[in-house]
Amino acid sequence: MDLGGSGEELVAALAQLVRFVRQVSTAGGLSTAASSLLNRLSREGPQRLTELARADGVSQPAMTQMVTRMEREGLVRRTSSTDDRRGVLVGVTDAGVDLVGRRRAEQAEALQALIARLDPDEQKAVVTALPALARAIEAQTSA
Amino acid sequence: MDLGGSGEELVAALAQLVRFVRQVSTAGGLSTAASSLLNRLSREGPQRLTELARADGVSQPAMTQMVTRMEREGLVRRTSSTDDRRGVLVGVTDAGVDLVGRRRAEQAEALQALIARLDPDEQKAVVTALPALARAIEAQTSA
DNA sequence: TATTGTTATACTCTATAACTATA
DNA sequence: TATAGTTATAGAGTATAACAATA
Numbered sequence: 476m477d478l479g480g481s482g483e484e485l486v487a488a489l490a491q492l493v494r495f496v497r498q499v500s501t502a503g504g505l506s507t508a509a510s511s512l513l514n515r516l517s518r519e520g521p522q523r524l525t526e527l528a529r530a531d532g533v534s535q536p537a538m539t540q541m542v543t544r545m546e547r548e549g550l551v552r553r554t555s556s557t558d559d560r561r562g563v564l565v566g567v568t569d570a571g572v573d574l575v576g577r578r579r580a581e582q583a584e585a586l587q588a589l590i591a592r593l594d595p596d597e598q599k600a601v602v603t604a605l606p607a608l609a610r611a612i613e614a615q616t617s618a
Numbered sequence: 619m620d621l622g623g624s625g626e627e628l629v630a631a632l633a634q635l636v637r638f639v640r641q642v643s644t645a646g647g648l649s650t651a652a653s654s655l656l657n658r659l660s661r662e663g664p665q666r667l668t669e670l671a672r673a674d675g676v677s678q679p680a681m682t683q684m685v686t687r688m689e690r691e692g693l694v695r696r697t698s699s700t701d702d703r704r705g706v707l708v709g710v711t712d713a714g715v716d717l718v719g720r721r722r723a724e725q726a727e728a729l730q731a732l733i734a735r736l737d738p739d740e741q742k743a744v745v746t747a748l749p750a751l752a753r754a755i756e757a758q759t760s761a
Numbered sequence: 762t763a764t765t766g767t768t769a770t771a772c773t774c775t776a777t778a779a780c781t782a783t784a
Numbered sequence: 785t786a787t788a789g790t791t792a793t794a795g796a797g798t799a800t801a802a803c804a805a806t807a
Contacts, residue, residue, distance in 0.1 A: 482726040482727075482729050482730045482733070483722055483726045484749060485726075485729055485733075485744070485745065485748050485749070486722065486725045486726050486729055487752070488748040488749045488751065488752035489635070489639055489729065489748055490639070490654075490657070491751075491752040491755050491756070492632070492635070492636075492748070492751055492752060492755065493635075493636050493639050493640070493650075494654070494755075495755045496632055496633070496636050497636075497650075498675065507636075511633075511637070514633070532641065579626055579629065582629045583625040583626045583628075583629050584625075586625050586628055586629055586632065587625045588758070589751060589754045589755065589758065590625070590628075590751075590754075592754040592757060592758065593750050593751075593754055594750075596746070597746055597747065597750040599743075600742075600743040600744075600746035600747040600750065601628070601743075601747040601750065601751060602628065603739070603740060603743035603747070604740065604743040604744040604746070604747035604748065605628050605631040605632055605635065605747070606627060606628070606631045607736050607737075607740040607743065607744065608631065608634075608635055608732060608733075608736075608744060609630070609631035609634040609635060611732045611733070611735040611736055612634055612635065612637075612638045612732065613634070614735060615731070615732065615735065
């Protein structure tokens with residue numbers, strides 16, 4: 476398929492979309508990185524620190540510090556692993572679950588407001604395109 | 619239009635897309651913030667520091683430091699404004715222009731590889747949806 | 762010896778407050 | 785007095801290297 480200008484217009488559009496999400500995401504006082512961790516934990520349950528670092532593509536010390544900061548804020552909790560005494564299980568607290576829910580609602584609302592400005596055809600394209608791209612990323616990443 | 623689940627599936631897809639772009643964008647050793655500045659300067663020409671800070675939604679000191687770091691790396695250049703001696707004009711260097719071009723090509727290639735995995739209908743949807751969303755953001759931001 | 766996690770250190774990116782120089 | 789920019793300081797988020805504890 477011809478993407479026109481080597482897809483550079485699409486890259487520019489995507490960059491703008493990224494900036495938009497970042498601005499919306501910041502509302503609620505949670506960074507992209509913290510948000511990503513909290514979302515993963517509330518979606519997949521408690522996990523090992525090493526596993527979280529690998530999943531986020533971040534170093535182990537970086538994840539240690541992120542968990543420490545978020546534990547200080549009462550959003551996650553460390554539990555010692557029962558079977559391997561070296562290990563640590565990180566889980567989300569009730570406050571963390573609450574925050575995830577509130578942020579998800581905020582973001583969905585912002586995206587809906589954006590989509591509401593589009594023509595019906597464009598709206599349909601968005602509903603098709605976004606999940607399709609997400610699936611493609613998943614397929615490419617696991618390959 | 620019904621977005622299904624209050625658009626939360628779309629938000630999740632968008633988050634994944636954001637993560638993907640961030641990873642691709644990092645290749646080349648330039649952060650999102652630095653990349654944004656370099657792109658703006660090479661797109662719109664030399665600008666005042668205050669103007670750049672406002673355009674990126676960032677504080678004036680943050681932009682001062684960003685420009686200082688990038689000047690140290692030879693990507694941008696400060697010039698004293700002729701008409702207002704308080705002012706500073708920030709412009710991109712030849713090395714900066716080169717880097718912008720290389721990164722744009724890399725990103726376009728990554729996005730094309732992703733799109734190539736999609737069905738023709740989905741590909742068409744992406745080409746429609748991304749620019750449409752970018753336009754909506756522009757319209758909303760300037761409103 | 763290998764793995765899990767932490768600590769030490771350093772860099773980028775961000776903010777607010779205080780300051781200098783020009784208008 | 786107001787505006788443009790910088791400096792001072794602090795915090796989040798990141799990395800690599802060195803370390804402790806467990807396997």
